[in-house]
Amino acid sequence: RSKPVVVSSPTLCLRIILRLDWMGFKTMNLSQFYSTLGLEPDWGGDLDIHRTEYEWLRETLADDESRGVFDAVVRFRKTLEPLYPASVCRDISLQWFDPEFFRPGPHVLVDGGAYDGDTAEAFIKACPEYRAAHLFEPSGELAAKARIRMAGYRGITVHQSGLDGMRSSAFLENTGTPSGRKGVSGEHVLLEKLDDLDIEPPTMIKLDVEGCEA
Numbered sequence: 001r002s003k004p005v006v007v008s009s010p011t012l013c014l015r016i017i018l019r020l021d022w023m024g025f026k027t028m029n030l031s032q033f034y035s036t037l038g039l040e041p042d043w044g045g046d047l048d049i050h051r052t053e054y055e056w057l058r059e060t061l062a063d064d065e066s067r068g069v070f071d072a073v074v075r076f077r078k079t080l081e082p083l084y085p086a087s088v089c090r091d092i093s094l095q096w097f098d099p100e101f102f103r104p105g106p107h108v109l110v111d112g113g114a115y116d117g118d119t120a121e122a123f124i125k126a127c128p129e130y131r132a133a134h135l136f137e138p139s140g141e142l143a144a145k146a147r148i149r150m151a152g153y154r155g156i157t158v159h160q161s162g163l164d165g166m167r168s169s170a171f172l173e174n175t176g177t178p179s180g181r182k183g184v185s186g187e188h189v190l191l192e193k194l195d196d197l198d199i200e201p202p203t204m205i206k207l208d209v210e211g212c213e214a
Helices: 013-024 030-036 045-049 051-060 064-079 117-127 140-149
Strands: 107-110 132-136 156-157 168-173 181-183 187-192 202-209
Touching: 030 187, 045 051, 045 064, 051 064, 107 117, 117 140, 117 202, 140 156
Parallel strands: 107 132, 107 202, 132 156
Antiparallel strands: 168 181, 168 187
């Protein structure tokens, strides 16, 4: 416990911090870390400079829940304390198929940036009457994992390719995370144009991809 541990998870940061607290580690956010170095960056300077505009934006929000989210984001900007956004965040597992918005039906899903099939599997559980799902994942390793994961489900096609404005190819750099990126070396992958593929017209398209694909 004498060595520093840097938590950089984009989705599980607070859960990891609470676990480290429970294990006896002393934790601090980035603002507190800078303070130990005698530095006091003005994290919320933009908020002060444009206070009138931010106050106007808050007043235009339609309900208390929206204003609560806004307030939490502002407090986080000023302090970098993850407890503030965590207090208003929804379960990340609902990010694609939140029951408040998602309506099940005989859907055809196009999953761009399918990773290992996790989103497609959540889609199937939320929408058991689906007709088909097409998973596009350029990474050969991840596409193989997706095929294994989806092997027991009907109407699933895993395309080992990315999506682009025209059929082409590119190099994919593996970042060691769910996020790969186009580069000048790495795995040579196929890019497809969705409109050119002979598949049933999708009723849902999920894109968690490179900007050029979106």
